Amino acid sequence: MTLTRLPSWRALAGEAEALAGVHLRELFGRDPDRVAAMHLCACELLVDFSKQRLSRLALDLLRALAGERALPARIAELFAGELVNSTERRPALHMALRAATGDVYRREGRDLVPEVLAERQKLRGFCAAIQGGSWRGAGGEAISDVINIGIGGSDLGPRMAVQALAAQAQPGIAVHFVSNVDGADLASLLARLDPARTLIVVVSKTFTTQETMANAASALAWLAAAHPRASRADLLARHCVAVTAKPDAAARFGLPPANCFAFWDWVGGRYSLWSSVGVGVALAVGMDGFEQMLAGARAMDQHFRAAPLTENLPITLALVDLWNGNFLGAETHAIVPYSRSLALLPAYLQQLEMESNGKSVDRAGHPVACRTAAIVWGSAGTDAQHSYFQLLHQGGRLVPIDFIACARADFPLDTHHAMLLANCFAQSEALMRGRNEAEARAELEAATSPADIARLLPHKVFAGNQPSTTLLLPALTPRTLGALIALYEHKVFVAATIWGINPFDQFGVELGKQLADALLPALGAAAIEAVEMSPSTRLLIGYCRDHAKA
């Protein structure tokens, strides 16, 4: 049956209407046990969704909807290695990447775990050689700097995790990330590094991505210029490794098999952090730290697989998203970590959520009857408070927010962490509660003349009723970070399942890539008329050609 005709969907629409005029303050007032019913704990995380504009009935109906969409069976299929990526006829077994000895993940009957564990051992050996100084560059020097060259899923995950775990970084190796084809990215970094002590890691599932291959070629040219006596083969063997699902392409590039790490076709790019794609993380925090991150994610896998609907963190977060997007009409979803170390989490989640679920046809190719992924955005608090929070408080738009905070600081400085947490909790409280006219008046009366009260009153009122979820971690450790990321991964799967879409393909990114390839000649020597483009694009390219030389 069409999603929007399901009994639970229709009942949810009715409940949303019934709640339209009900303020969150009232929802708290009506139900003294609201918080007990609307928070969950698992894998060391606490998730409080009581500040969402949800009633208990709505929550029950959302859970009924999950049942009507056969969610438990779909989760079982995911873990069983069925071809959940239906368009590409592949399983999505990123959970196998964080498996421990004894776990079993099968693809077409074959257990994948032994090769995952063997690959992890290879990564451990590599990290030990780099960190221990036994891996030497072409000039005989030890490696001090590693550049991860990749983009999208081959960049965002490890980049985010390395920053998140900076407090636990081991001394010795500095890990850098270059993703953008803009020369400003690579060139500005190379200017600071010593080629004799630099190793590049080319991370690309396809080994064809334009930006990555251009950056890899330029980085190699820089290495070659600094090592005029080294052969290309020697330079590659000592200064370059790759993580790719195309070992043949890496071999054609000149890399020996020992320098290639596996990236399997049953892992999507944005789900690949847990494989050797996480090499930057392993180099930054050590292989043991990397494995703790895997263990945290594995704990979340087990929770997701086994916990009942009513206690299941990823399912609950997805249902809350669905409620906000499909029944309350929210267009966006802000992610605001009160952790400077998690500042890159919003960017990471943009790819995870929007590349996965930014779809408008279902698995059978029919239009989806409702909106899918929200526009994900956000940045770290407290900075966010001093830029866009004004709009959240008084702009009149519905913007659900995920606040993320840690009970303990990762970089302790006297008094700072309490201030950080106080700000986080104050924002969710203020956004929920708002300030009504009577409260604003009372506050003004204490210090203002009647004339000024009349003038200022409308400006001092806050509507409140802005929904948020707060996710708390005891501390930002590899383990809790792993659990947090896996929580969002599984949330994306749940939402996709209810919408009936495939979260594991991304055909929407292809058209632009094809056109970029087609337009490239027009930015060089080719006659601009020879390349097909709209008059608008012709104008833009013409301008750049005219101004190409200063």
Ligand code: F6P
């Ligand atoms: O932008 C599309 C995309 O295919 C992402 O899904 C992927 O993470 C990124 O490009 C990089 O791809 P690759 O790892 O093949 O270089």
